[in-house]
Amino acid sequence: MTQLTKLMTAPTIFGGDIFDEAFRSFGLNIFQGNEPYNVSVNEDGDTILEFALVGFDKKDIRVFLKGRKLTVEADRKDNNSDKEYVHRKICSRSIKKTFDLSDKADKENIHSEYKNGLLTIFIPINKKEKEELQIKVK
Numbered sequence: 517m518t519q520l521t522k523l524m525t526a527p528t529i530f531g532g533d534i535f536d537e538a539f540r541s542f543g544l545n546i547f548q549g550n551e552p553y554n555v556s557v558n559e560d561g562d563t564i565l566e567f568a569l570v571g572f573d574k575k576d577i578r579v580f581l582k583g584r585k586l587t588v589e590a591d592r593k594d595n596n597s598d599k600e601y602v603h604r605k606i607c608s609r610s611i612k613k614t615f616d617l618s619d620k621a622d623k624e625n626i627h628s629e630y631k632n633g634l635l636t637i638f639i640p641i642n643k644k645e646k647e648e649l650q651i652k653v654k
Contacts, residue, residue, distance in 0.1 A: 553588075553613065563639040564581060565615075570633035571606065579628050586615045586626070588635070 552568040569577060569590050578589045589605065593612045622640040629636050 524553070540636075561641050563621075563641070565635075565637040565639065567635040567637075568633065569611070569630070569635050571608070574630050577630060579625065579635075579637060581617075581623055582618045584621075586617055586637075586639070588613050588637070590635075638643070 554566045556564045556566070558564060565588070567588060567590075572590045572592050575589050580587055589610070591614045592608055594607075617639070622643045624642045624644040627638050
C-alpha cells in the first residue's frame with residue numbers, strides 16, 4: 517500500500533487537509549518528533565491512540581483538549597543523568613504530540629487510561645446526525 521493510499525484510508529477522526537498531509541509525508545516533517553504511538557479504529561469506528569510511555573509516572577502525563585486540538589504531554593525527569601551507560605536505548609526525554617480532531621470526534625466522551633507503560637486514548641465518533649441548520653437567504 518502506498519503512503520498516499522494509507523493517508524486516504526486513515527481514520528476520519530482527525531481534521532486537516534489530506535493533500536497537505538500527503539505532501540508532508542514525502543519528506544517534510546510529518547511528525548513533531550519521534551513519539552512512539554499507534555492509531556487504530558475499533559469495530560464501532562472509534563479511534564484509539566496508544567502511546568508507549570514506559571518509565572513515566574501517571575502524574576507526569578497530561579492529556580487535554582483545547583478547541584479541536586488534542587494534546588498529549590509527558591514529562592519525565594532523568595534521575596540517572598550522572599549514571600554511565602554501556603548501552604542506552606531507553607530515552608528520558610519529554611514527549612508532546614498534538615492532533616487536530618475533525619468535527620466527527622465526540623469531544624465530550626474522550627477518555628484515557630494508563631496501564632503498564634501504555635497510555636490509551638479513546639476518541640469516539642459522534643454517532644448522532646447533526647440537526648439541519650436552516651440558512652436564511654437574503
